[in-house]
Amino acid sequence: xxxxxxxxxxxxxxxxxxxxxxxxxxxxxxxxxxxxxxxxxxxxxxxxxxxxxxxxxxxxxxxxxxxxxxxxxxxxxxxxxxxxxxxxxxxxxxxxxxxxxxxxxxxxxxxxxxxxxxxxxxxxxxxxxxxxxxxxxxxxxxxxxxxxxxxxxxxxxxxxxxxxxxxxxxxxxxxxxxxxxxxxxxxxxxxxxxxxxxxxxxxxxxxxxxxxxxxxxxxxxxxxxxxxxxxxxxxxxxxxxxxxxxxxxxxxxxxxxxxxxxxxxxxxxxxxxxxxxxxxxxxxxxxxxxx
Amino acid sequence: xxxxxxxxxxxxxxxxxxxxxxxxxxxxxxxxxxxxxxxxxxxxxxxxxxxxxxxxxxxxxxxxxxxxxxxxxxxxxxxxxxxxxxxxxxxxxxxxxxxxxxxxxxxxxxxxxxxxxxxxxxxxxxxxxxxxxxxxxxxxxxxxxxxxxxxxxxxxxxxxxxxxxxxxxxxxxxxxxxxxxxxxxxxxxxxxxxxxxxxxxxxxxxxxxxxxxxxxxxxxxxxxxxxxxxxxxxxxxxxxxxxxxxxxxxxxxxxxxxxxxxxxxxxxxxxxxxxxxxxxxxxxxxxxxxxxxxxxxxxxxxxxxxxxx
Numbered sequence: 001x002x003x004x005x006x007x008x009x010x011x012x013x014x015x016x017x018x019x020x021x022x023x024x025x026x027x028x029x030x031x032x033x034x035x036x037x038x039x040x041x042x043x044x045x046x047x048x049x050x051x052x053x054x055x056x057x058x059x060x061x062x063x064x065x066x067x068x069x070x071x072x073x074x075x076x077x078x079x080x081x082x083x084x085x086x087x088x089x090x091x092x093x094x095x096x097x098x099x100x101x102x103x104x105x106x107x108x109x110x111x112x113x114x115x116x117x118x119x120x121x122x123x124x125x126x127x128x129x130x131x132x133x134x135x136x137x138x139x140x141x142x143x144x145x146x147x148x149x150x151x152x153x154x155x156x157x158x159x160x161x162x163x164x165x166x167x168x169x170x171x172x173x174x175x176x177x178x179x180x181x182x183x184x185x186x187x188x189x190x191x192x193x194x195x196x197x198x199x200x201x202x203x204x205x206x207x208x209x210x211x212x213x214x215x216x217x218x219x220x221x222x223x224x225x226x227x228x229x230x231x232x233x234x235x236x237x238x239x240x241x242x243x244x245x246x247x248x249x250x251x252x253x254x255x256x257x258x259x260x261x262x263x264x265x266x267x268x269x270x271x272x273x274x275x276x277x278x279x280x281x282x283x284x285x286x287x288x289x290x291x
Numbered sequence: 292x293x294x295x296x297x298x299x300x301x302x303x304x305x306x307x308x309x310x311x312x313x314x315x316x317x318x319x320x321x322x323x324x325x326x327x328x329x330x331x332x333x334x335x336x337x338x339x340x341x342x343x344x345x346x347x348x349x350x351x352x353x354x355x356x357x358x359x360x361x362x363x364x365x366x367x368x369x370x371x372x373x374x375x376x377x378x379x380x381x382x383x384x385x386x387x388x389x390x391x392x393x394x395x396x397x398x399x400x401x402x403x404x405x406x407x408x409x410x411x412x413x414x415x416x417x418x419x420x421x422x423x424x425x426x427x428x429x430x431x432x433x434x435x436x437x438x439x440x441x442x443x444x445x446x447x448x449x450x451x452x453x454x455x456x457x458x459x460x461x462x463x464x465x466x467x468x469x470x471x472x473x474x475x476x477x478x479x480x481x482x483x484x485x486x487x488x489x490x491x492x493x494x495x496x497x498x499x500x501x502x503x504x505x506x507x508x509x510x511x512x513x514x515x516x517x518x519x520x521x522x523x524x525x526x527x528x529x530x531x532x533x534x535x536x537x538x539x540x541x542x543x544x545x546x547x548x549x550x551x552x553x554x555x556x557x558x559x560x561x562x563x564x565x566x567x568x569x570x571x572x573x574x575x576x577x578x579x580x581x582x583x584x585x586x587x588x589x590x591x592x593x594x595x596x597x598x599x600x
Contacts, residue, residue, distance in 0.1 A: 119394035
């Protein structure tokens with residue numbers, strides 16, 4: 001439609017309001033805003049990374065003797081904490097994405113969102129700015145955890161495990177974490193757009209998002225029960241967790257074969273793109289927002 | 292040149308009619324007030340003009356641009372301030388302005404220059420680095436206005452801009468608006484439920500229950516109420532009202548806790564009532580009709596009592 005726009009009728013300084021596409025500047029600025037806000041609220045960092053870290057240490061120590069990786073013999077098998085490591089990284093991603101979805105609700109209730117909605121920005125940039133900002137935060141925190149947590153073995157808070165990752169492994173882990181973060185943040189946005197209170201969002205969190213994480217193979221393999229195996233196979237997050245785990249564990253013999261690596265890529269990327277697409281579609285369709 | 296033109300605008304929330312056949316025009320460079328009780332349709336009108344609500348019936352144009360067809364072009368032409376400030380409280384003043392500039396496609400040097408200009412205009416240069424949450428209500432409002440001026444809009448839409456401001460800050464706000472009108476020739480549409488504020492507008496319209504019941508300059512509207520306005524307060528007013536109507540053949544309106552009489556020769560009537568009914572009232576006031584009187588005359592209610600939300 002912009003090509004058909006005649007210039008705005010002369011007024012004060014109209015040249016400044018020239019109808020350039022604000023797509024990129026607005027995605028950039030909304031994403032940067034997410035990060036700035038995050039850095040000014042230290043409690044969010046503690047909430048998003050502290051709790052998962054404590055979980056990892058406590059569950060790791062508590063379940064150390066009773067966990068056995070299916071299909072692997074005892075001495076070759078993964079310790080629980082090693083198994084749980086990518087799961088906790090994904091939990092950090094999940095918490096961060098929940099925080100940034102809650103900020104969608106706050107933005108709307110506090111009035112900031114109104115200011116964005118009356119600006120001539122493509123509605124897709126509102127989604128992309130919000131989701132990419134949240135993704136950057138999730139990615140950064142999860143990666144920080146993956147690099148630092150294994151060092152806890154030197155203070156005996158974790159069993160012996162690999163910690164000196166080759167560059168290629170780090171890059172691959174970043175790649176997976178990026179798509180997992182994008183998918184979960186986009187999924188969070190989807191719920192947040194429809195829910196008008198933070199309290200309501202807690203409901204979604206406890207009956208949708210946390211079970212989704214529990215049933216992704218992040219916490220337990222779940223291969224002892226047939227129905228659970230199928231539920232887990234139907235869960236898109238399973239493939240992200242499995243892909244990340246395959247990236248971090250050097251020896252493929254120590255992990256179950258399913259799901260194959262290619263499937264991890266396809267489902268993880270596909271899920272993120274579908275969620276993002278639905279977000280844009282939903283935001284555009286909102287009558288209060290329609291452009 | 293017409294800055295804002297609204298024709299036969301209709302809006303309903305389900306069954307409830309929020310705007311019913313509302314039409315008016317605002318010439319360029321005017322401060323136009325939309326006065327009415329809460330729930331009278333002001334906010335709906337504001338949201339329709341600022342492209343936040345779809346047009347259901349009728350037409351609206353801003354700077355000759357159809358709001359329905361050309362929402363994006365309209366968004367570039369308008370600057371909007373909301374009743375609840377749209378500042379990000381966790382960002383500083385300058386950061387808030389930069390985010391806003393980016394949303395309008397401004398960046399780099401142009402943006403820096405514009406930020407400087409609007410901060411100068413609103414006298415907030417020395418607060419640039421302060422977090423928005425640390426500012427007083429009046430300052431927040433100024434930053435809000437600076438924000439909406441960044442892209443040099445031709446029309447400002449302001450929803451109850453004096454909400455939460457003390458009288459001093461409210462005075463400042465209006466000085467800023469007058470200055471803007473003078474220096475930048477912007478058109479300002481302002482919604483309010485405060486009479487003192489409506490009085491400062493060049494022209495205004497009164498919205499009640501979705502209907503536009505009057506439109507014109509404040510003085511002209513006051514002329515709708517002939518002559519003077521007498522206000523009587525006291526105990527046992529219904530009886531006094533009856534006596535006044537019967538004995539002096541006056542038309543008496545009972546509004547809230549007082550009686551109201553419109554009369555050509557207020558001062559004569561005043562002395563007449565004061566001598567004849569001495570002791571039956573606690574207070575007797577004579578004044579030129581206010582906009583409140585206009586509203587009461589047109590609706591039979593006070594502005595405060597008209598709340599439906």
